[in-house]
Amino acid sequence: MRWLLTLLVIVALFLHNLPYLIRDQAVIWLRSQGVETASLKALNVNWLSGEIEILELRAESDGHQSLNIDRLFVKLDYAALTDQRILVRTIQLKGLNSGIVEQAPSLWLGPIDLNALSGDSSTQETSDTGSAWLPGIDDIQLEDIRWYTAMAGQEHQLSIEQGELKDFHFWNKEQPTALNLDGSINGAPLSLKTEMTPLPEEKRSTLRVNISQFPLHSVTALIEPGLKAFIDLDLKISADFKGESGQVKQSGSIRVSDLKLARDGLDVQQSDLNWKGDVAVSLRDGQPDNLSVKGLLTGNKLDLKQPETALQLAGYTLSLNTQLEGKQQSLSQKGPLNLTGLQASMGDQSLQSATFDWDGAVALVLNQGEPKDLHVNGGLSGQGLTLLQQKQQVKLGRYALNAQVNSADMVAFDIQLPSTELQQFSLSAAANPLLAIQKLMVKQAQVKLPLQVKTGPVSVDDLLVLGENKHLLKLARTRLKSVQFMPEQAAALGSLSMAGLDANVMLSPEGKMSDVDWLLAQLSPPSDDKAVEEKSTAETSKPLRISLKSFDLVGENQINFTDQGAEPAFSSTIDLETLTLGAVDTGTVQSTPFGLQAKINQFATLDLKGEAELSGDEHNADWQLNLKNLELPPLSPYAERFTGYYLNSGQFNLDAKGTLAAGKIDGTNQMRLNRLTVDQRDSDKVAAFSQKITMPLETAIMILEDNDNNIELDIPVSGSLSDPEFGYQSVINELAGRGLKTAAISFLTKSLQPYATLISLASTAMEASEKGTFITLTPVTFTPGSAALNGQGKEYLGKLSDMLQERKAMRLNICGRAVSADGPELMPALVAANKKRKKPLPQEALQKELQQKLLDLANQRAATVKQHMSASVDNSRLFLCFAKVEQAADAKARVELGL
Template identity: 25%
Template sequence: MTRQHFRHFVFLPFVVIAGLITLIWLITPFVAKHYLSAYIEEQGQELSIDHLSINFFPPKMELEEVAIHNQNQDTLTLKHAVFEVSIFPLFTRTVTISKASIDGLNIVVDQRQNDWIIAGINTAQFLSEEPQIEKQETTSEEVVESSEPWHIKLPSFSFTNSHFHLSRQADNDSPIESDTVTIQNFSIKDLSGSELNWQGKIALAALLNEATVGIKSQFSYSPQTTKADVEIDKTSLPLSSFAHFLPAPYNQGNGTLGLKLSFQFLQEQVGDVPSYQLNNLDLNTQVENLDLMLNEQDHVATALTKLDIQQSSLQFVSAEQMSASANIHLESKQTQFTQGETQASIGNTQLSIDILEVVAENDLGPKITGTNVTFSSQALDSQLAKNKRIAAWTEAGFNGVNFSAQGDNFNAQLAELTISDLTLSELLNSQPALAPLAHIGTIKIANLEADQDGALIKSIITDSMTASLFLDANKNIKNLIFVDAEAQTAPTSFESAAPPQAADAENAMQNTQNAEQNPAFKAPYHVILDNYEMTGESSLYMEDNSISPALKRTLNIDTLSLHNLNTKDKDQAATFALKARNGKYSTIQNDVKIWPMADKLTMQSEFIIKEAELPPYSSYIADALGYQIDSGQLNLDLTLEADNGKLNGNSHLLLREFDLGGSKESSSAIKAGAMPLNIAVGILKDSDNNIDLNIPLTGDVENPEFGWQNFLMVPIRNALFQASSSYLMQTFVPYANVISVAKFAGEQLLKIRVEPLLFIAEDAHLNTSQDNFLEQLSALMKDKEESKLKACGVSSFLDLGIDQPPSDDLDPASKEAAKKLAVQRSEHLKDYLIAQGIDSSRIFLCAPEVDLAKNSKPRIELNF
């Protein structure tokens, strides 16, 4: 080629092409600015660009200080952006973006009803239907040429210091809600891929209002396998930053969620079924100052709650083929739960599970196992209402718990459970203040094993336990807060207890026989307790306001124990022991050996009471004995055995200074009605003023008529009544004109009546017809030196000189005269008795009465 040819065909075309490219390179920014500005002006805004450069070799575009603004604000600003593509990899069908960064991008985004306005541009104009483009048939050569995919590489991309100002208004009547999304740093490194195969690294540090999010991930993706290492750190989510996205009532809550999470994710295709795995999962969350309404009644609040899940893994193929394991630690401080009026608050709580596993491999459902579970809690207070405490403790916890569960089967072991300063059922702010139903200094449960069939407990120890029962006038337990007073049922008294019916006994017998004959019969959930002990200063306080005077007694418990309780083995005997004191001197001792699962009641027991003061319990015993107790002290030695329901025993009863009827009633030995036996019972007393009885006891619990009230109390009542009634009948025979005695009500009560002293009408003086009556009355008062007589003079209509009662009330003068006559009769009787040597202080005169009844007679009513 000659120089001239080179100049015409090579050099000059090259210069022209180079010039054209240079010219295009020079004018492209100006053309771009022109058309961009024209478009932005069409949208009612202005565009400013400090610097715009476009290069072709290599392809590169760079922008600096870009702004779009309207009359009110900047709708878009950009500090700096650059994009560069390497040329030479293009020849190998590889797009390599060598430079890519965006810095300082700020965009205003408005949502108004159905429109989205981004940087002042309404996107609705781009949503019109696009014309369909007919598909062109491709030749085989084109198919072959396009079969080799393009590769894309992005060594580094950064998106920094950018803000998205979001506002939305659902309709014209709704308030405008605003949010700011800040991209502090979003980076992509070593991104490469083609078609559906990709790998790379991403990192994001962003804010949503005041909420911060940090995410890092290295991933690889293909249709067959997906792998990703994910780390979420420096994430703090105040509820106030996104509360307006939440439905009511959650949007009214407060609190901050901190989150730290890392895991390895693997997805593989096993045949046609995808398999998912999470490995090395570590999760750390903490909630601070949470105050959240869950619904109209439920509320939760916590000062600080932390949840750590470490060394966790999850594999999932299907619901029937999955496994998961984790190490879990939960810690909570100052947490409160409220449901209606029921609330529970906990000071500090910690829960730790070394390994929690969930495995599903068959149709039985997932198998859940836990290893070395520990729990501790401080300052629990749960309340049914503001003035009703369900339970409270200062400290509680357990350790050494291992468990497994699958379907209806489970197995659990517990090394130790301890609860300190436990309060149960307390009425708060009551006037007067009431002690809780129970308070226990310490509960310790050691070595518990349980499954779906039963539980085995090595030992339970309660220390310093106090129980308190406050009964109101209707026998409702006032400090039992779980049941309303209206719903409580008064304890059934001895007298009102209905005896079992024969049909009931027959049914019970038939059920027992069926259970023995049916090999498929399974006993209920069994409990095996090796040892229970009550230690420390323990007591039971009872205040019963249903009787008068109210009973207030404290039973101090020195020993209470239960050994070898086994509801699984009918041949195993359990032993129960109790030693207690009431006051300084009254003691109770009870030793029982019982076979709880025997077919019929089988036991051996001895019950000893010493120096028990009886008057406070008079109202209870009176229902059984039929008489009030004024004074007395009880010593009781009750030996009782039961052999397959047949009871046999003896009660040695020693009553000191026993007096039935009360000190006031003791002078009322002759009042009309049912007679208290305080006078007659004296015949049973020995020279030391004691009653000493040995009462044999026999019975059959299978008898439909059997009742514990009859078995224990009726023999005592009969022994007292039989001797004392004979004595009483003999005692008053010499005074038959004054006193009449008769048995009634099955010879369990005595009817005693003091006859009145009758007078001649209109006469106030004593006469010879009254001599026998007056002599026996005088002798009776001399015989019963403690007795006091009340004489009540009564005038009849006969004293007015008329044969029939008047139809109207008496005039004042007649009534005054009748009362005067009645007084004179009482005074004459008192004078007579004093003359017979009766002390005047033993004779009382009551107010005179006028009896206008048809059968009334002139008389003096006498009462002792």
Template identity: 20%
Template sequence: MVALYAATGFFILPPLIKTRLIEKLSAYTGRKVELGELRLNPFALSTTLRKFTLHERTGGQFMSFDELYINFQTSSLFRWAYTFSIIQLTSPSSNIRIQKDGTFNFHDLLPPAREKSETQQNAPVPLLIQHLVVNRAQMVFEDITRPTPYKQQIAALSFSLKNFTTRPNREGLYEFEAATEEGATLKYRGNLSMAPMYSKGSLELTGIKLRKLWSYLQDQLNFEIAGGELDISGTYEFNITEGLTDLRLQDSSVNVRSLSVLSKEDGEEAITLPHLSFSGTELDYQKREMKIALIQSDSAKIRGKFDKDGKFSLHKMFQPKTTDSSQEMHPKNQSKSGEWQISINKIEIADYALHMKDQTTVPITQLDLSPVNLKIENVKIGSPGTAHIELQVGLNQTGTMKVAGKVSPEPLTADLDVQISKIALPPFDPYVKKHTQLEISDGSLSLNGHLNFSRPGAEQQVDFEGDIRIESARVLDSVLSEDFVRWKRLDLRQVKYDNNPASLSIQEIIARGLYTRIIIGPDRTANVQHILVRDKKPLTETKGQQANDNQLPIRIGQVSIIDSSMNFTDLSLKPNFTSAIQNLNGTVKGLSSEQLARADIDLKGQVDKYAPVVIQGKINPLSEQAYTDITMNFHGIELTTFSPYSGKFAGYKIEKGKLSFELQYKLSQKILIGENHIVLDQFTLGEKVESPDATNLPVRLAIAILKDSHGVIDLNIPVRGDLNDPQFRLAPVIIKAFVNLIAKAATSPFKMLGALVGGEGEELDFVLFTPGSNALSQEQQSKLAKIAKALEERPQLILNLRGTAAESVDRYALAERAILTRIRTQRNIPIESPLAEDEQKRLLKLYREMFRKEDPYDLIPPTDTTGTKIPKDVRRAAVVDAARKKLIEKYPISESDLRTLAQERAEVIKDYMVQQGGLAAPRIFLLEVDTKASATDHEVKMPLALDAR
């Protein structure tokens, strides 16, 4: 019996079972099955299968192994369970593939749903494996449904398992290790129950290659993992009861080592992470709770950039590619009960480096944040809680920023102390260039303040209080490559900002060593005109936006100016013009955007070191309806400073002189009222300068007219204007008024002179004479007296007299005067007096002498037109009158007579100005006479002319 048992077991049954096994498996799976050898040991109750292969339906290999050794135990009869002392599988291999239709290549091996349900109704026989050994297992996983087909091979995996059972409420203690050729290892120790499903133990996975995990998900990700390893360890407890899954983790940790993340867009390395660990992790799946004792990382390098459209590269990298299936798996509206509550005891990040590029600016902005050290304690996510944060960041190796305080995520609130120490400003220059034509070449920012932030709902609340300091700042005009503003130190003390309601207050602004410069370039454009980059938006859109924007209420307690200066340079002139206000000190108190607020301004300085400047008054530049009541006094400015301007526009350099002026301006309700009191002392022009822009006006004369006897020009130029008028500009109005004053003095000197002495200016530029006479009337003498008075106060003026005679009226008057001289014996009788009888006789005698062949009585017939005889006395009077007229018409008056009359008239005026007006004779010049003058209203006009010495 023993021999028969042995023969049957060793020799008869193996080939029978082998054949039957192949047939059954082939029929059940519908696939080709190969089995190289089957051995039985009837005494040990063991079976050995060698060279087994299960093929695909298409012919490829699906599963195989070199050897399967099974040792069955007779104790199964007593245990009421299939009991095996050992099951050992050597070199198992499988090919798992997800096919194009989304099914696995083994889906047809599973029993149909109906058959499966019937099987489940029968209670399964328990299974007990005392020792399960797998040696050199390998598996190939392939997924051809993905856009990038995925194929991964796990090779040389070995592990052992002891006391595995499926008996209800029985736990087995298991411990095994597994390793792969790539260095990944699996260590497990714990117990496992199959009915119900329960397990508790410790698990350790080390050396997991992150690139292999990434390669399967690469089509859903915008980044590439080039390298890195993952370690996972911890204890767990897993239980499935009545369809409910419960998972708990304790004392678990996750470590990421040597992680390298690349951007798919440009292939550049975005993240280099030497170390990241999660330790002391606890998880309760039922309660949706996770606790992490410590998250720690150091020495990471993160590189990011904003593209030209303003999109951040890291955001794009880690933004998942959405698909319909992913949206179904992660619905937007999740119930509150399904949210996790995460608690993190401490987060420590050390020696991080963030390298950021901003391509929205020209040139590209490079910001290097290094080192970045961060500590956060007591972080709560999904539940109320307040975390404490400490952040320290270095910026571009120049300064540091420290943030410390409390942060709560739900609702989001922050209560932070912020300190910034000497952060260099030049790296932020490209952002300034986006909106201005300025360049920050130097300067550092420091800040010490407190920030509160909260967002309880849709609106957010922000308030800040602190001090700001900017040191050694220098801002250039990039168009002219010259300084625009700089200062040694600018302090903003007790800055308070609140956004709800919006308000900004500053207790004091202190500017030390402030220097500003206004430059007119070679193209005659001031730097302040091109500082701001023009907005490309339509004007209507810009106006609409401005109208909708609410004005921010601003309060500034005091602005202090210490040891500051202002400079003005005109590069359009050759030589260049430069002037400066130095040693500027003072305050502006009470600045506010409130409508009725008034700030007191009190500034003092010197122009070019020695000319004092005082600016005082009240202003309100921050309110919507600006208010100004200000006085600016400048005293004793050297006029030679302005020589480039006088050479260009007047054609003369300035020899000497000082300028003082007082400006008083009042602005209210957009109406500007200004008084400009300008005093030029000893203003003297120098040598002539050739300039194509020089005026043709007699500038020297204008200056001489405006100067008084002490060499002072004292002018008052009022200004009126409505700022609502887009054509109104203050500076052009003042300049135009001054230029018009000079032009008036040069072109209408007597009008200006008359205005200066309080006379009728339009009557002082000429003297009227009766035809044929050189006598001055009382009215003309009064006029000359006013001119003499004005000239006495303006010693640089000289009077030019050009005697005039009008042939049309003076010749007749001279002829009449000559005739009356010959017929009258008395010299003081007026010309218009009637002729006496003896004078009539002499007149008729003179007529006969001049017209030898004519009888004067032939001029008047003895009868009138009706033939009536004219009375003798009437005819005689008519004859005398006709003879007189003909004598005057024919009496010879030479050019010399007219010249003599013209000279006499000039000399009469000169005599009056010297003898009656007290004017020095050397200041009066007689010019060549003019005998071709015209007469007006039977009067001869002799023009007067002024000139400057």
């Protein structure tokens, strides 16, 4: 018994002293590892209860992290050993302050060089036979843990105020294990609550994590040194797996704030990014099978910049309802996308939109990862859109459209746009407004790629086109029934209707439409060789076939015309009451009816109708035109420019009919001029115009004007369009020249028949000056030596008087003529009288007296004609001219008459 008692005492003493021995050896070992200061306050072991306690372990060295443990308590369950279980009832760790630091070439745990601890690296054979012993832990409690790591260029700090792991037993695999942590990581408050069953084949876990203001850059600095951001997590994550198949679900919120990224010219800043929703991922045999995302993504103040590119968003919201089917390889998304304060730029192009909203669904089928089948259905709207490219700027106050997009192969697309609406559209260049539309609507549009466009009704309200000085065009309403367009093939337009036209056409002093030229210059892009090359290529392509079902302009419409090149400046207003056009098709030759009713300068009326072939080679046409009461004085600047005359008064009326067939024009023009009076302003132009009509315009007016001060002309026009000399100017010449001349001669011939055979016109102004008249009428003949009218002369003068009564503006020049045949008739009387003189005159003096008698005879003949006509014609219209004696042997005794 004594030896047994002694043995028990020795064992008791050994067990009692063993903790002290271990404590001292631990301190010695720490110092042997280079620890400068090492201490262990106590190592307490309760062999009966299986409790082990370590108090105040301290290990410190200058330049290294310390290794401090305030208390480590472990309690074992001896009873479980009988069931071949190693059960740790509790582990309590408090006041751990240490970390792992990489200082090349060593890795340090606190002040301990872990590389120095590496022993024999030779592998030891292990038995393949599994152990019958099963471990387990009832509870692990952590308190006041401070852990620091500095590895691979990164530093992290983990602080655990309270932590607990409960119920982890290999013999009870279905029992849930809980892990809870409260503390901080890298200064960010952290709360982690987990319940899991990691041991059975069907594994389940639930994780609740809450992190506030975690510096994301603390873990990304090595791979993305230019990234800085803070993240907040409030998530619940659950997983349920059997083998490699299962599902992971996430719900809760994620917030990223103060995001900054700078890399290779890229600068990204994001004030706030938030996600709140649910995510579910299913795996089958380790491969993704299904992804479901439902939630809301919001962000504020996004600013992205890189060379020649920038993007800014004041805010954005994306509602996600996304499904990704792995087996079917399909992706679908439903929900709205809202952007505010959008600003984007690339090079010299920029885009701004106060709001941008999309609400719809997108479905996409993938074929081996490549997009295959696409379906989009939704609505797009926004406000305050601005597009800027170089000097041109487009603005939209509001826009909205509904869209359906379908593509089976991502090559051919079918886009349906049931409704598209644009409001407050404007186009400007270099701060100069060019174009504005209050409202544009397109219904039932369809776009197919390769490009084909079809639309239903198109409406435009309040169209405004501006020039440099004033607006070029205002149009209150435009309605187009349909559009069909195929590039390089055809453009088919349905019925087009317009109303409320207000247009300004202005010619500069140089005769150019400067406002139009200015507008085209503002719209034209900078020229380059590529553009010129593309234009040349386009010019050789087949002409586009254009068709229009009908066109009509109704309501109150006005065109204001101004010509600054006229002196004084000319202006005119045309009020269009109706303008109609029938079907037009450049692909076929067909006759298109047209009609126009308008007022000119408030009082004149214009009515035009007819038909014309607008395509083909011949352009056959017929027309009827009626113009009434056109005031002529406003046209004086043009009359002076082309004729040298100023129009003091007058009205113009025209009835015109004509046809164009086989390239030949044939028409009649019935004109009436009321109370036309003119003044000469440019003598050179007057002379040239008089030469053209072979008489002064005043003379033509005098002849043609009736007693009501009206001139009526019936002038045909004909010619061939193939003749390069035939054009609008030749028509004007025809009307002005041959028309006036023919009308004048025709009237005179008709009025004086049968005494009109010797009517002639002066060919030049010099000839007219020599004759004293532009129009020479048939003279009144006399018997040689006589001043008495014969019967034929009286009859002729009667007809002439009647004509002057019919044309009260006519003035008649009466020029007496004596001829050599009158001399023999007068000489006998002179000879007889000479003989009775006391002193007869010599022959030479007698000849002089004969010449005076001939001149007197010529004056008597003129006076006789005037005296005869004054009975019915006012003397103020009858003018005697200087009498002459003609010596030509064949000259006839006469009185010449001229107008």
